[in-house]
Amino acid sequence: MITLTYYPGCSLKTSSKFYETSIKNTFSFFGIELTELNDWSCCGASAATTIDEKLAYALTGRNLAIAEDVGYHLFAPCSACYNRSKVTNEKIKKDRVLRDEINETIYPLKCLGTIKVKNIIEVLHDHVGIERVVKKIAYDLSSIKVAPYYGCVLTRITKMDAFDDKENPTSMDSLLWALGTELVSWPYKMECCGASKTLTNKDVTFRLSNIIMEKAQSVGADAIVTPCPLCQMNLDLLPYLGRTDKNLPVLFLSEVFELALFGRIGGMSSHIIGVDGVVKKVKKK
Amino acid sequence: MDDLTFLNQIEEISGEKISTCYQCYKCTAGCPVATEMDIYPHRIIRHIVLGDREKVLKSKTIWTCLMCITCSVRCPNDIDIAHVFDTLRKVAVMEHMEAETDTWRFDKLFLDSVAKHGRLHEIETILKYKLEKKDLFSDTKMGIGMFLKGRMGVFPHNIKDRKQLRKIFKKIDSK
Numbered sequence: 001m002i003t004l005t006y007y008p009g010c011s012l013k014t015s016s017k018f019y020e021t022s023i024k025n026t027f028s029f030f031g032i033e034l035t036e037l038n039d040w041s042c043c044g045a046s047a048a049t050t051i052d053e054k055l056a057y058a059l060t061g062r063n064l065a066i067a068e069d070v071g072y073h074l075f076a077p078c079s080a081c082y083n084r085s086k087v088t089n090e091k092i093k094k095d096r097v098l099r100d101e102i103n104e105t106i107y108p109l110k111c112l113g114t115i116k117v118k119n120i121i122e123v124l125h126d127h128v129g130i131e132r133v134v135k136k137i138a139y140d141l142s143s144i145k146v147a148p149y150y151g152c153v154l155t156r157i158t159k160m161d162a163f164d165d166k167e168n169p170t171s172m173d174s175l176l177w178a179l180g181t182e183l184v185s186w187p188y189k190m191e192c193c194g195a196s197k198t199l200t201n202k203d204v205t206f207r208l209s210n211i212i213m214e215k216a217q218s219v220g221a222d223a224i225v226t227p228c229p230l231c232q233m234n235l236d237l238l239p240y241l242g243r244t245d246k247n248l249p250v251l252f253l254s255e256v257f258e259l260a261l262f263g264r265i266g267g268m269s270s271h272i273i274g275v276d277g278v279v280k281k282v283k284k285k
Numbered sequence: 286m287d288d289l290t291f292l293n294q295i296e297e298i299s300g301e302k303i304s305t306c307y308q309c310y311k312c313t314a315g316c317p318v319a320t321e322m323d324i325y326p327h328r329i330i331r332h333i334v335l336g337d338r339e340k341v342l343k344s345k346t347i348w349t350c351l352m353c354i355t356c357s358v359r360c361p362n363d364i365d366i367a368h369v370f371d372t373l374r375k376v377a378v379m380e381h382m383e384a385e386t387d388t389w390r391f392d393k394l395f396l397d398s399v400a401k402h403g404r405l406h407e408i409e410t411i412l413k414y415k416l417e418k419k420d421l422f423s424d425t426k427m428g429i430g431m432f433l434k435g436r437m438g439v440f441p442h443n444i445k446d447r448k449q450l451r452k453i454f455k456k457i458d459s460k
Contacts, residue, residue, distance in 0.1 A: 010405040015436045039445045041403040046352050047392035048399075050371050055457045059399070062453065105456050109449075152353035158365045166358045192317045192353035199414065199424070200387040204351070208317055233436075240427035270434050 002127055004118070005072045006034035007063060009081035010042055011229035018267020019229055022254040023077055023120065029136070029261055030128045034075065037067055043084040046196055054101070060088040061102040064117075065109035073116045075123055079154040079228035086117040090160050119154060120227045120253060122163050125171045133178040139263040140283040141180040146256065147221035147248075148172050148183060149212065149235075151228035152192045172253060176225060179260040184219045188212050193234040198241075206241040209234045216248055223278050227253045236272045249275040288336040295333055299372040305362040306330045312356035312366050322346040326356055326366060329373075342377040346370075348385035390417060400454045403444030407437055 012020040027034055040063050048056035064085060067074045074089075076082040092099045093113030103110050124133070155162045155169045164171045167190065173183055191212055194205030213235060216224050226232050234241075235250040250273060255265045263282050268275055296303050306327070313325040323345045324332070332341045341347075347370050356366040377383045391414050398410045411428070415421045431437040444450065 010407075010442070013404075013442060014407055014438050015431065017435065039403075041444050041450055042399040042405055044399065045395070045405075047395040049368075050374050050389070050392055051396055052375075052457055053371075055396070055454070058453050058457060062450075105453055106449075152351075152355065156354040156358045158354060158357045158368070159363065190355075192351050192355070195351045195353060196391075197351060197388075199411065200391050201349075202424075204318060204321065204349075237427060237431075240424075240430055270436060272430060272434055272436075 001031045003033040003072050004075040005037050005067045005070055007037045007074055007076045009078040011078050016229035018270040019252045021266045022258050026254045026257040043081045045080050057088050057102050058105040060084050061111050062106045065111035068115050075118050077120045082119040083153045089113050089117050121171045130178045137260045139260050140285045141260055143281045145182045145222045146225045147186055147216040148189055149224045149226040150189050151231035179256055184221045186219045188215045193231045223249045223251050225251050247273040249273050249278050288338045291336045291338045299369050301364050301369050303333050311359050315355045315359055318349050322349050342382040343384050345384045347373045348388050402441045403447055403450050404442040406441040
């Protein structure tokens with residue numbers, strides 16, 4: 001039994017509300033308690049760094065300071081929030097000048113970098129563990145072929161260690177294997193989906209997301225699995241971005257856990273590309 | 286051409302040792318949007334060293350970048366190229382040389398929303414962006430689709446301590 005401070009970030013309260021539901025279902029099954037970070041604010045995503053780097057640090061520093069006060073490690077399921085929070089936390093820990101500057105800006109809050117920032121794969125891989133996952137599976141997913149898709153910023157953390165290999169991560173593969181799915185080997189697990197260009201340059205997002213979808217299909221996958229809400233959204237939006245071919249369902253990692261543990265997906269109706277086909281393949285063990 | 290202060294300026298703001306680049310092309314080789322760029326990433330770096338201020342700041346490339354950080358983690362000399370591009374965008378705006386205005390416009394509206402509510406209010410930000418672009422209807426179908434799936438809310442997400450947040454924005458602004 002562990003307790004983590006939960007930092008949902010904007011997506012998990014709106015566009016990916018069903019991600020939150022599936023995380024909560026999965027975590028409570030394994031006895032992980034989540035306490036939502038009190039009065040959390042946006043991390044600034046990729047916008048703040050471009051406008052003013054100091055603002056990016058201050059926005060993230062504010063959340064880290066509130067979390068530090070509670071004392072539990074911070075769990076950030078969104079890849080961008082995770083990246084921003086992790087980088088800021090490390091800098092606060094090591095760079096005294098920057099730390100003082102951030103603390104001066106977020107006064108009366110204060111941050112020293114004493115807690116750790118964790119993503120969903122880390123929590124499930126390190127705190128639950130592969131063995132416990134294997135033991136608890138109630139449904140047979142062996143007829144489901146999945147393409148693990150990490151997305152770009154989860155492990156690409158510059159100038160510091162990441163939790164997995166920056167170019168060829170395998171920790172989610174291990175979890176999906178433990179859940180009983182069949183994994184496809186493909187070279188697109190880290191390719192960019194077009195990120196935040198969905199609105200400002202739709203053609204780019206379409207082109208990149210389309211390649212990922214095509215590739216997953218060509219290697220025979222039944223579904224793409226990702227931990228990132230932006231990746232999930234961009235791929236799920238493909239029918240609206242102009243793709244006319246058949247699409248594969250895009251599941252969150254925690255939704256595959258739901259399938260293996262409970263045989264169903266809580267937020268099924270929120271998917272734009274239907275997931276029924278995959279759910280039907282689930283058999284009782 | 287030959288603006289030698291340019292390299293110093295960008296190295297200082299970004300904190301990156303741009304001059305250590307030995308043109309291995311690894312950044313360009315891995316860039317998912319290199320084909321959409323007018324100047325390849327490795328050449329942008331070289332142009333900075335040579336002091337081609339206008340060429341770099343007026344390039345489309347710095348706005349095409351998706352910030353996927355592939356170039357940065359692959360750079361053998363540990364130059365965070367994505368971060369250099371971030372810096373270049375900022376300087377391009379400061380010096381009124383931006384080749385593309387949509388990304389910056391959206392980023393600003395995004396942060397306006399955060400300053401006002403504490404969190405992003407999607408629909409308000411998107412509508413404001415569309416109004417500024419005078420293009421309200423191009424993504425209507427997508428918007429309705431998202432709404433029907435419960436993936437886009439109507440109401441803002443106000444945090445309690447908005448006063449402190451406004452102070453943070455003000456302090457940064459006045460620096």
